Amino acid sequence: GAVVSQHPSWVICKSGTSVKIECRSLDFQATTMFWYRQFPKQSLMLMATSNEGSKATYEQGVEKDKFLINHASLTLSTLTVTSAHPEDSSFYICSALSPRRTGNQPQHFGDGTRLSIL
Amino acid sequence: GQNIDQPTEMTATEGAIVQINCTYQTSGFNGLFWYQQHAGEAPTFLSYNVLDGLEEKGRFSSFLSRSKGYSYLLLKELQMKDSASYLCAVMDSNYQLIWGAGTKLIIKP
Numbered sequence: 001g002a003v004v005s006q007h008p009s010w011v012i013c014k015s016g017t018s019v020k021i022e023c024r025s026l027d028f029q030a031t032t033m034f035w036y037r038q039f040p041k042q043s044l045m046l047m048a049t050s051n052e053g054s055k056a057t058y059e060q061g062v063e064k065d066k067f068l069i070n071h072a073s074l075t076l077s078t079l080t081v082t083s084a085h086p087e088d089s090s091f092y093i094c095s096a097l098s099p100r101r102t103g104n105q106p107q108h109f110g111d112g113t114r115l116s117i118l
Numbered sequence: 119g120q121n122i123d124q125p126t127e128m129t130a131t132e133g134a135i136v137q138i139n140c141t142y143q144t145s146g147f148n149g150l151f152w153y154q155q156h157a158g159e160a161p162t163f164l165s166y167n168v169l170d171g172l173e174e175k176g177r178f179s180s181f182l183s184r185s186k187g188y189s190y191l192l193l194k195e196l197q198m199k200d201s202a203s204y205l206c207a208v209m210d211s212n213y214q215l216i217w218g219a220g221t222k223l224i225i226k227p
Contacts, residue, residue: 032213042219093160
């Protein structure tokens with residue numbers, strides 16, 4: 001079964017709305033989680049690395065005030081897209097770093113959230 | 119800088135064999151991974167190589183040469199359901215996955 005749960009799987013909302021996406025590790029404590037964005041026909045783009053109990057590390061070009069990340073517990077990280085606009089429409093995927101860090105499946109992926117801003 | 123290269127698109131015939139290549143240059147190396155991703159879905163893990171050589175898993179095999187910064191994914195007895203994007207990723211010294219752009223594999227009857 002799934003070891004990482006991501007919710008919601010699909011969101012459609014009006015421009016200007018803030019949207020929260022949750023990522024939960026079900027079978028292990030994840031001190032580190034990753035948030036990715038994927039536009040159609042492109043590869044995964046790392047947005048930020050979320051560390052429990054500390055501020056997230058954002059990749060260059062990703063606005064931290066636009067994409068708020070909270071990793072308040074060892075099993076939950078949230079990404080909030082604030083005042084979303086149509087250009088934020090994308091497929092957002094979270095992953096949790098396995099406690100083993102290396103070896104098979106070092107990152108367990110959520111099923112992704114398809115965000116459509118009208 | 120860090121860079122992973124793989125072909126953008128490949129086409130193969132059902133029942134045939136296809137090899138998808140991946141070359142990489144990264145800061146540190148903690149293994150190379152292949153993922154399969156169907157449109158609109160999250161990636162699913164296929165294989166992991168950290169030592170040189172071939173790893174076989176059913177119809178799929180993955181090869182690694184660390185000295186050459188090279189890997190390939192070999193798919194045998196292709197089925198229509200194998201049509202997907204195949205992502206090559208390298209784990210760097212910070213345990214982050216550096217992703218290639220993916221290879222879209224089209225299977226024709």
